[in-house]
Amino acid sequence: MWRYLRSVLWKAKLLRGVFNTAQSVNTDKFISNGPCSSVSGKKWVRPSGFATGLKTFNSLTKQKEPLILERERVATWYSCGPTVYDHAHLGHACSYVRFDILQRILSRLFGITVIHAMVITDIDDKIIKRSWEDNVSPTTIATLYEDEFKRDMLSLKVIPPAVYLRVTENVHHIVAFIEGIIKNGHAYATKEGDVYFDIQSIGDRYGKFVGAVDSQGEPGSTNKRDSRDFALWKQSKPQEPYWESPWGRGRPGWHIECSTIASSVFGSQLDIHSGGIDLAFPHHENEVAQSEAYHQCGQWANYFLHSGHLHLKGSAEKMSKSLKNYITIKDFLQSYSASEFRMFCLLTKYRSAIDYSESSMLEARTSLGTISTFIHDAKAYIKGQLQCTPVQEAVLWERLAETKYSVVKALADDFDTPRAISAVMNLVYHGNCQLQPVSKSEGVARSPAVFGAMVTYISDVLDVFGIDLLHIKEADVVSSCRSLEGIVEKLTHFRSEVRAFALARQDCTITGSPNKPGLYPDRIPLLKACDILRSELAPLGVLIKDRGATSTWELTEGKPSQRGQYKDQETSS
């Protein structure tokens, strides 16, 4: 077993650069948790290690616990990834964005390096079924939706895990892991070629998430010793993909992939394991049973974090691929930005269920809009463009200090993002109260520094949450280009009208100088203004060409040599 652990850790080379203390896993650590035989019951043991100052709700104890890490300022984090047989939807977005926010808080605010590994379930009954329906291979289906999932996560600004690992590339590890569990006396093979976990062999330690479990278990062989026993290895049916194994041709069960892959990266001990709440039982329950049976330890993962489900408002069911009640991430991003979705997530606790609706998205949009407007006004004030009555500067410095304290306190308390956002909104409110515009400000004292500090702090906090204050959605980039063209068109048209007016010739009979028709002298400043506008737009990439009484325009980005070509044409003519 040690050789196996060492070899898999060796493969996870990237970890070595990040772990600053060890070249290999400290195997003494999990032995100190006690071998399975000596550990009874489900009691959670508070890890010995490095306190972080945070508390987090642990599904293993169903209460908040101090977050203590195995290594100083390093958190090992494993998360269950998607089963890639269909489009990623807002339910996935919600779960992965919420955990991304938690990881950003740990790393950016608390200085903890998070090493995150995620499995991609690329072989499973649903993938096989979908491949039959579409008449393509399971690999084609899995690759298509895995790529789409990763693209969607990038558009939502989710920081990718240190490693994504596919089940199909780890089957040899899975087979070795199952052999280890059998050797330790916690699993058995049937004559049909299936392998089951032997729940009775771990006594009362099964049921860490739900207490006394009286489950019927999953359907399977009638040769199961206990109806709750679950499959580690399934004999393949005709036409199904298979791998060779000591038990014949088959493929891994669902739960074993996570135990094996998490162990292949992190060894026998894990700080944090995450997933949606639907995964707590039986998936995480079974992962724990397998991992502790393999590693012969009493506590494999110290903290299980579960996110609440996203529902369509009014629906009792979670949004899900199998229920076909979903909105894809791509469709969503046509109407809203990634930052707006993040704000929507921040406004509820990560563990709560969340109702998705147009009105909840508009609430998120409004909150972001309020912050953006404040930042815009504060910057105008700092630059001296916005004149205001004298500011109570000391009050604002105090509010800023209080906000900093409240934000950290809220986030250290099980990542209470709604409370942190409320503290930030409160600061914005007080900032706005102090920005009272006046038309004349000569001699009025100004306080740009405190507004500079507030702008910087609020931008930093939003940045921790992955929010970009411009919060431009991709669809808007295209439409804003279009509206920019519309603005240039209108501006050029207006200039043409002014220019035509300014170029009008005086009536010779009125002036009494029939041989010298000329411009109206009082309109010459208008012509000069038209010239100035044209020459000032040129360096911005808008080239206006006057052609007789009318004008045309073009964008000249990348063609600077043409800029200034028409300089001072009017007034010099």
Ligand SMILES: Nc1ncnc2c1ncn2[C@@H]1O[C@H](COP(=O)(O)OP(=O)(O)OP(=O)(O)O)[C@@H](O)[C@H]1O
């Ligand atoms: N509506 C949802 N709200 C929050 N998290 C979700 C939601 N749907 C899925 N998740 C989470 O996304 C992750 C990947 O889930 P999975 O691929 O099994 O999605 P699914 O849509 O539930 O699929 P299926 O319908 O096949 O069960 C899991 O952690 C799961 O808990």
Ligand SMILES: [Zn+2]
């Ligand atoms: Zn899992």
